[in-house]
Structure formats: structure tokens, C-alpha cells
Amino acid sequence: MPRKSSRPTVATIAHDLGISPATVSYALNDKPGVSAPLRERVLEHARAVGWTPHSGAQALRRGRSGNIGLVLVRDPEEVSREPFYSAVTAGIESATSARGYELLLRFVRGGPDEEIDVFRAWAHQRRVDGVVLLDLAEGDHRPAILESLALDFALIGHYVGPEDFVKVTTAESEDARTVVDHIVERGYDGCIQLTGPADFAHERRRLELLRRLCAGHGIPHTHASGSYTIDAGSRSFTQANRDLSARPAVIASSDLLALGALRAAADRGIDIPSELGIVSWDDSLIAEVTAPAITALSRRPFEMGRTAGDLLVQRIDAQVAGGTALQNPPATLVPRRSTGAA
Template identity: 55%
Template sequence: MPRPSARPTIATIARDLGISPATVSYALNAKPGVSAATRDRVLAHAATVGWTPHSGARALRQGRSGNVGLVLARDPREVSHEPFFAALTAGIQSAASDAGRELLLRFVAGGAEEEMTVFRSWTEQRRVDGVLLLDLHIEDPRPALLAELGLPFVVLGAWEGSGPGVRLAGAEAADAATLVEHLRTTGRDACLQLTGPLVYEHEHRRTELVAGLCARAGIAHAAVSAPYTRSGGEEGLRRLPLDLGERPAVVASSDLLALGAQRALLADGRAVPGDVAVLSWDDSAIAENVDPPITALARRPYEQGQEAGSLLLGLLDGGATAGTVRRSAPSRLIVRASSVDPGAGPR
């Protein structure tokens, strides 16, 4: 019996069996010109030595790169401190790896215009088969460009356009209702919303949703925007009208914003939650392990990344059609000591 090769390839299988590499390739790829007996012999030996097709070569034959792309128009140092993006990206990578693909990640500093330059370059060089879009802007030009390029994409957020895209819709309406209901049931009379940059469509939507729900619940509302950083939370807190109600609550759009706001409150001698409650739209180890721990929405970013990646891969492999919309499940509010009176405990 031929000796199995340590690293089986078409060439080593051909050497083991004493036939040409072309014959082995024809047999493995079910092409004509090889007898049934030779094909069976090649397939049996390939199974014995553990040969598997080279994914890069297969992708090349199929006219595909084997990659999906993600461009983040953010400072990588800033993203490295954001648990949400770390978990989301890990989820996308997990979905890509499970399908035998790779995630190509690029950071840019120039916003949407530089991001679109990357998309044009990737398309021209056939570097990716599809891309993921995060942080949709107001009147975002990226989906239209991807449609023009014919590059399949998945949007995480609200997008109603046309083109070779699919969408993973968030649960902002349900999540906003969960947050405002918590304020109502804990007796808060003012909601001080600390949003991320209002260039992002989801921040406008969150602000409108919370403001409308507060109005119906008889809760005063005010909002300011700040960068998604701890210092942004500290600076934004200084601009919020803390005297808007007798028992106000700060609702921050990220865990880092919430952390910064809470630190600023404590530094000013205000008790949390006695004087001001603090809540975050994102949960993380940061929110759980500060003092007091911060009430937050468990939005499952890793699972969202997996869902988005799987949705894009379905579009690429024919399991989903352009225009498909999948909706994320509503988030669960993890109630901690930053929003309940001392002694009440988390639930």
C-alpha cells in the first residue's frame, strides 16, 4: 500500500499513486477523461491520507476571494477600549470562520469617504466577496455605492434602500421602552439622555424614541451628544441639566459614556443612585464591575455579530435574497445598583 503523505496535496497523491497530477485533479474534481477505476483509487487514497481541497484555490476557481470585509471609520485605540465592538467583531469572525471564510478588517480615519475608497479598492482587486456596514449615517452614501459596485452587503441597523443588500434590524423601539419603563417604575421624573455623535442614524432614532416615550410617561427629557469615550461621558455630563427633575436619571448610549458620567457625578459629590440614577444602552464587564455597578441593556453583541455574518454569508451562498430583513431580539435589562435605591439589589 502506498505510504500516506504527511501533507497531502494533489502532487503528493500523484506521487504516492504513480500517476500524473492532472489525472489526480480530474479525479478529485469529477472531470471527464479518467476511468472509473482510477477515480475510485484516487478518492480512496485521498480519504486515507486526509486530503481536503485548498480553500484559496477553490475560491479562485469560483471567482471568489473567500473574504468578507468590515471597515471601521474609528480610531483603533478607541475601539480597543469598547467591549461592544470587540464582541461584535468576534461574532462576525466566528461566523466567517465556521463557513471557511476570513474577515478582512480595515480601520480608516477619514469617515465615510475614506471607507468608500476602501470599498472601491477591494472591489477592483477582488479582495472581498461582501462587506458589513455598521453605524449608518444620516443620508448614508455607502449602500448606494455598494449597489453601484455590485458588492453584496449586510447593514446592521435601519436601511430601506435597494441593492444587493440584506439587513439585521436592531430592537431600538423595544429597548427604549424597556429603559423608560424602568425609569417610570423606579420613580424617576427626568431622563437625561447622553447620546453618541448625532451623525449616526441610530442615535437620532434612540433620541426620538426615548423622548416620545418620556412625554407619554410624564417624564421630563433632555439630551446632549458626546464621543463614545469615558472622557466624552464626563464632558457630556457637565452639559446635562441635572436640575431638570427632583429624581433624574442619566441614560447613556454606551458603557464608556455611562462610566464617564457616573465618575463625574461621584466626583461632584452626587450620590448614585440616590441623587441621580445611571443606565447604559450597552452592558459589559465595565458596567458590571464598577462601583456602583451600572444598570444596562444586555444587547448580545457577539450573537449580533454572528447573526450579521451568517446573514451575509447566506446572501453570498444563495441562502438569503437581497432585501431580506432579520430582526434582533429585544434586549434584557440587567438592573444593578446604579439605578435602584441601596438595599434593593439587582434583579
């Protein structure tokens, strides 16, 4: 025999108060036909018994699924060690759940085409009401596909296109200037930039920004790219031209890349920070507790995700217009021992 649910419902409230379920529903949903004293009595009893709206029923009434989708084209095990993506995902979930939506997360390894297959399946099955896009590439065709599927979407990045979407941008120009100014102030005379995958638009922007800023300071610049992993950081540092200046600094696009470079430098007997500086574009507990601790940009990825999730739900609920864009505040540099800072 199935166990009886202890969750208070409209029917149980109606039974407790000796009134009809329709009257309880009208009172809870602030509809006409219920006197003010009776409405207050229903609301007070609902609070007392811990009644909450049923999200599934609400979604059905709205003609929606009540779900927000997020697809990560990454190895799940890799993401479990990547603080930035974990924080962004947590921020999205925090915002969407607060507004009564569930986050539907999917990992794929087949690249953007497999990601688009997931979007098509979700749209066909009406599994999600909107999605959040990450890691926009140059000439990315996902926005056009999502618009053709009539799915609302929010993206984190600087994409500009004709589609109807909302976005959260980052202060990349200011952040790049903060990092380069820091290494110059600490006496480093060259820049070894380690980026993530070269097809990501944000990595191309960072590369161009740092090249230009280094040229402005009259210091040489070189770069290497790889995935956002410790091993890739070690390989990229090994492959990069480390003799471009007397005392260069590594600027890595993630904490894991920075940690990989730090380990590779230590294996070669390179002293940090006297011979080589290291800065991460993303701060995390990893950057804080490694030895030496890594100077990093605190970009608040949780807030970035939360803003994107909240903006998407507002778009779905027609509370903001398509084209709305919010900027994440410029990052704060956290100086640590990897650049000789306290």
C-alpha cells in the first residue's frame, strides 16, 4: 500500500478549515470571491502547516516545464576539479531555484554539435523553458539554433548577434589592464600567456588585450593554449618560449593552468617569484592554498552565474526585454607569493 504523503495540500487545508478546496485555492492565489478575513485565515493556516506551491502544477498552469537547461561540453570529472565552472553552475542554480525553476544539467563530450542535439531534444520534448550558454566561439551558431527552436537563452560573454537573448558580460579590458599593470609593477619584464582552447571568443579577446597592453609597456609577449587542466598548464609552459626576457611572468587563464605552470617551473628549478611570476585569471581555494600561493583575479563566478540565471528567468517571464545586458563588476586582484606580494 503506498505511503500517504505528509505534504500539506490545498485539499488538506480545506479539510482542516471546513471549507471547499476551491475557496482555499482562490485565497492562496489572491483571486476574487473570498472575503478578506477568510483569506487571511487560509493564509495563516497555510503558513502554520508549512504549505508551499507545487512547482509542477504551477508550471503546467503556465504552459511551461519549469526547467532551465545548461549543457557543459566538458568531461564531468574535469569539471569536478574546475572551480570556475562549478561556481558558475551553482550561481545559476541558486537564482533559478529561488524563482521556482529547476536546473537541468547535461554533460556532453562531442562538441557543439552534440550540444545542439541536446537542445533539439529538449525543445521537442518541452523539457526546458530556456538555457544558459557558456564558452561562446567565434562565429558560434548555437544562438541561431536556439532562436529557431523558440528557446529563450542567456549567455555569459560578449556575443553580439541578431537573436533575441539576454547576457552577462565581463570587464575583460579592465581585468587585463589590472593584471599587466601588476606584473610590471612587480618588476617582471615579459609575459608568457597560457590560454584555454583557442576557439573560445573570450580567449581570443584576452590574447589580443594582453598583446596590446604588453606592447604599450614595451615588454615582450608570447603564448600557448590548451584545455583548462593542470597537465595542460604544465605542457603549455614547457612549450612556451621562456627565454623571451630576463624575468617573465606567466598569466594563465585559469587556476588549474596556473598550477600546472607552477609545477613545471618547480620541476625545472625555476624560483618563484624571483625568476618567474605567476598570475591566474581566476581565483579559487586552489590558488590560495598552493605553495607558493598564486596571485589571482577574483571575478566572482558565483555572482556571474546567479545574474545570468536570474536574467534568463526574467526574460522567460517577460519581465525584461531581449537585448538586456548586465556587466559583472571588474575583478579584484588578490596579490600572493607567486608574484612576490604579501
